[in-house]
Every structure is written in C-alpha cells, then in structure tokens.
Amino acid sequence: MHLARGEKNWIIPDGYIPPTSAGSLESHESVCVLNVSSEEALLNFTIYFEDREPIEDILVVVPPRRTKHIRTSSLAKEGTSIPVGVPYAIEVRSDIPIFVQYSRLDATQAENALMSVVAYPVK
Amino acid sequence: MHLARGEKNWIIPDGYIPPTSAGSLESHESVCVLNVSSEEALLNFTIYFEDREPIEDILVVVPPRRTKHIRTSSLAKEGTSIPVGVPYAIEVRSDIPIFVQYSRLDATQAENALMSVVAYPVK
Amino acid sequence: MHLARGEKNWIIPDGYIPPTSAGSLESHESVCVLNVSSEEALLNFTIYFEDREPIEDILVVVPPRRTKHIRTSSLAKEGTSIPVGVPYAIEVRSDIPIFVQYSRLDATQAENALMSVVAYPVK
Amino acid sequence: MHLARGEKNWIIPDGYIPPTSAGSLESHESVCVLNVSSEEALLNFTIYFEDREPIEDILVVVPPRRTKHIRTSSLAKEGTSIPVGVPYAIEVRSDIPIFVQYSRLDATQAENALMSVVAYPVK
Numbered sequence: 001m002h003l004a005r006g007e008k009n010w011i012i013p014d015g016y017i018p019p020t021s022a023g024s025l026e027s028h029e030s031v032c033v034l035n036v037s038s039e040e041a042l043l044n045f046t047i048y049f050e051d052r053e054p055i056e057d058i059l060v061v062v063p064p065r066r067t068k069h070i071r072t073s074s075l076a077k078e079g080t081s082i083p084v085g086v087p088y089a090i091e092v093r094s095d096i097p098i099f100v101q102y103s104r105l106d107a108t109q110a111e112n113a114l115m116s117v118v119a120y121p122v123k
Numbered sequence: 124m125h126l127a128r129g130e131k132n133w134i135i136p137d138g139y140i141p142p143t144s145a146g147s148l149e150s151h152e153s154v155c156v157l158n159v160s161s162e163e164a165l166l167n168f169t170i171y172f173e174d175r176e177p178i179e180d181i182l183v184v185v186p187p188r189r190t191k192h193i194r195t196s197s198l199a200k201e202g203t204s205i206p207v208g209v210p211y212a213i214e215v216r217s218d219i220p221i222f223v224q225y226s227r228l229d230a231t232q233a234e235n236a237l238m239s240v241v242a243y244p245v246k
Numbered sequence: 247m248h249l250a251r252g253e254k255n256w257i258i259p260d261g262y263i264p265p266t267s268a269g270s271l272e273s274h275e276s277v278c279v280l281n282v283s284s285e286e287a288l289l290n291f292t293i294y295f296e297d298r299e300p301i302e303d304i305l306v307v308v309p310p311r312r313t314k315h316i317r318t319s320s321l322a323k324e325g326t327s328i329p330v331g332v333p334y335a336i337e338v339r340s341d342i343p344i345f346v347q348y349s350r351l352d353a354t355q356a357e358n359a360l361m362s363v364v365a366y367p368v369k
Numbered sequence: 370m371h372l373a374r375g376e377k378n379w380i381i382p383d384g385y386i387p388p389t390s391a392g393s394l395e396s397h398e399s400v401c402v403l404n405v406s407s408e409e410a411l412l413n414f415t416i417y418f419e420d421r422e423p424i425e426d427i428l429v430v431v432p433p434r435r436t437k438h439i440r441t442s443s444l445a446k447e448g449t450s451i452p453v454g455v456p457y458a459i460e461v462r463s464d465i466p467i468f469v470q471y472s473r474l475d476a477t478q479a480e481n482a483l484m485s486v487v488a489y490p491v492k
Contacts, residue, residue: 005368006257011129013190013224014155014239025354032260034294034335048157048190067259067294067335089157089190089222099335099366101259105352105359106228106237108148113228113482114352114361115239116260120222121366122128134375136436136470137401137485171403171436212403212436212468229474229483231394236359236474238485243468245374251491252380271477278383280417280458313382313417313458345458345489347382351475351482360475362383362484 002065004037006097010119012090015047017073019085021107029072031090031119034099035062041098045075046091047082055080062098092119125188127160129220133242135213138170140195142208144230152195154213154242157222158185164221168198169214170205178203185221215242248311250283252343256365258336261293263319265331267353275318277336277365280345281308287344291321292337293328301326308344338365371434373406375466379488381459384416386442388454390476398441400459400488403468404431410467414444415460416451424449431467461488 018027035041045058058077062068072082072090082088092100103116141150158164168181181200185191195205195213205211215223226239264273281287291304304323308314318328318336328334338346349362387396404410414427427446431437441451441459451457461469472485 005255006366009128011157011159011222013157013222013241014153014192014226015190016192030260030333032333032335034257034259034337036257036294036337048159048188050190050192054188065294065300067261067296067333069260069262069296069333087153087155087190087192089155091157091159099257099259101363101366103260103361104237104239106235109235112352112355112359113235113237114350114359115226115237116350116361116363117224117239117241118259118363118366120129120224120241120244132374134403134405134468136403136468136487137399137438137472138436139438171405171434173436173438177434210399210401210436210438212401214403214405227483227485229481232481236481236483238472238483240470240485240487243375243470243487243490251378252489276383276456278456278458280380280382280460282380282417282460311417311423313384313419313456315383315385315419315456345380345382347486347489349383349484358475358478358482360473360482360484362473362486364382364486364489367489 002036002038004096006099007121008094008097009122010092010100012102012119015088015090017082017084018106018108022109025107025112027107029104030069032069032101033062034067037096038064039096040064042095044093048089050087125159125161127219129222130244131217131220132245133215133223135225135242138211138213140207141229141231145232148230148235150230152227153192155192155224156185157190160219161187162219163187165218167216171212173210248282248284250342252345253367254340254343255368256338256346258348258365261334261336263328263330264352264354268355271353271358273353275350276315278315278347279308280313283342284310285342286310288341290339294335296333371405371407373465375468376490377463377466378491379461379469381471381488384457384459386453387475387477391478394476394481396476398473399438401438401470402431403436406465407433408465409433411464413462417458419456
C-alpha cells in the first residue's frame, strides 16, 4: 500500500501550443503527472485565457503508481479544445496528492527548442 | 466568487532581451501572469540593472480569471523602457495573490532557443 | 565536519530519453546530485512508467563533498534499464539530505535543445 | 531604506561550461544574483566536483539595489578557475538575503540552446 504524496493543486502560467512544425518532430506541450500512490488520481483541468472565459472541468485519470504525460492538444471539453498560437494558462486540481511538470517542444524552426518547469504547487 | 490564490511578490533574477532576431520568430521575453480570482490584479514592476538605478512603478492590470503574457519590451515608465542586450532583473508585486512564470525565446540564430522558470515567490 | 543539507526525497515527473542523435553531441538526460556533507549518500531510484510496473531499488552512491551527474541510461536493475523513446518519471530517495537537478539534452536534430529543472522536493 | 529579501544560501547541482562554441555567440553560464536591499551583499561561492576536492571561498560583491549576472568562467581562487567540459555544482552563500537564478547558453552547435533554473534555496 503506497500513500499519495505531493500536492493537490498545481499552476502553469505559461501555456502556448506552437501553431507550426518544420522539422521531423511535432511542436507540442506535455503536462507530466506522477501518481506514486496505490489509488487512482482524478484530475480536473481549468484552462485560462487572455480574452475569454476559462474552459473548466476537463477530467483526466492517472492510474495508481503510474506517470501520464498528457498532450495539451488532447485536453477537450464538449468538443472545445485549446486553440493553437494563443497564450493561455493551466490549473490542475487532483482528488489526491500528485506531482506535475510542464514541458514544451517548439519545432517551429527545423531545429527544435525545449523548455520545462516544475508546476507551481498551491499549498 | 473565486478567491485569489498564489503570492503577491515574485522575483526573476535573469532578465535579458536578445538584441537581434535571425529566424522567422522574434526574440522576446514574456512575464506570464495568472489571476485566478474574481477581482482585478494591479501589478507593480521594478526593473533592476547592473550599473544604474532601478526603474520603479511600472503598472500593469490583469483582469479577473484571466492570464496575461506580458512582453518585457512593452514595460515602460515615462517613455523609459528596458534596453536590449543588457542584463537586468525583474520584481513583480501585486495587490492580490497571483502566479508568475518567465520565459525567453532567443532567435539570435536562425533556429530558436527557449528557456522558462517559475518566478521565485517571496513569502 | 560538514553536515548534510537539502532533502531526502525528490521527484522528476518528466523523464524521456530521446531515441536518436543527429549532431556531434549525443541525446541524454542527467540527474545531477550534490552531496555537501562529509558522509557518503546512498541513493535509491524508482522509475515509473505509463503502462507497466515501476522499476524499484536502483542504488547509486554519491561520495562526501562531491557532485555526481548521473546519466539516466546508466540506471539499471538486474539488467533492466530505462527504454528510449518512452515517457517515464523518476523518484530519488537518499539516506541523507541531498540536492537534485534534472537536465535533458535533445540532439534529435543536428542542433541541440536543452531543458532543466530543479527536482521537486518532498518534505 | 530597502530591506534585504530572499535567502542566504542557494544551490545549483548542474554546472557545466561547454568546451566549444560554433555560432556567433559564445557558450557560457551565468549565475544571476539580485540584491534588492540598500546594503552591499558579499557572496561566497563553493564549487564541487565529481572527482576532486571543492574550490572554496571565491568572493563576489553585489552592490545595493543591483543585479549581477556572473559568468562562471570568471570565478577563480588563487588562479584556479572552473575547468571547461567537466560536471560540477555550485553553492552560493551570502551575508544578506538575495535571489539566485542559473542559466546556460550552449553554442556547441551553430544554433544555440538555452536552459535556466531558479537555484534551490536552503532555508
């Protein structure tokens, strides 16, 4: 029996899906979640924008003792997903403590660029 | 009614606006702010340099339940903005708690380079 | 006599060994550990996956007053190492407090890309 | 009169000075310090290696209300500086609280790569 560790609420202020890809890799972002516990984690995403209302209650499950690297382009609510080329921000809430890191691969040019941050934990 | 979360004071020691751009993207930095509350956030920026007095009291508003990705080249006080090609540092204070991340796209070469950090929260 | 400082448990949710290298450098990840104490640190790695059971109890020693930049491709348990091209996550536990940073060099394209985070400390 | 804020002890586990530069920019690392106080800050660096004794007591001054972006290649103790192409780690101590971020520009290839982390504060 493995207990949950981490935090239940994480923030990523700088979200952006690059609109184009020029090299052999595709531009994308990943929200990388680790659930070290023996229980399933139920995640609830809120997506904030600069000029419109947030998209709320996008649900994702992370199985026990597993990681899940979630493509932000896969996040959708009733057919509405995150538009490319638009600045946005991500909030992740979970019913049990988890860990969250955010990474972006930008392949706008033929050669790729990478950035990554551990998300900010709200305690 | 959404309560404010986060911190009121954030620090970014490594600011630098690359002076040139060679590819299809323009070199820039963004200070990415998230305000999850139902109230407007009033931000106050201080810009510190290596060899001159700080620029103080640059004001920016972030609307309720919105993110704002602020280009550092847009920050100005009485016509004085941040010079390119000069090392500097950023302090952000806000009247209500917010979240802050800093990212830089360097397009000095034809292919771009990316870096990002969650700003340091002063508690 | 130097006392141990830091934390005993660190998490890196976004692990990924790029499968290919095109330039003069080889794609790799490093888990960079600093042991500031006068004692040896005994590290215990757990590797979590998306679709299979974790690899547990990979042991690494970091000598007193030394850093060790550990290639993730060198981590193995009874002949089983981390597969390339697969999303995974890393947990590091240590018998004494240490510091941990994670960096990735992606040389999939001819020009390399870099990302780095300080691992998340579990307190 | 501005009071000091931040922390007095910061750690960067992943130090590395790329040995070569191919493009128009030179590979380098910067330890970026911000001193928001009205007093001078006296910094004391320790450099840790994988296979030899640390270099201790490298001193650097950061003036009041200033930032300083310190090239690691400039850090030296009695003529001994940090060798290029060698993994190492950095500890910064200061007599008053400061803020520290670490960034690396790798120009080994013609196109540059960037990484950055806020250093880990020891509290």
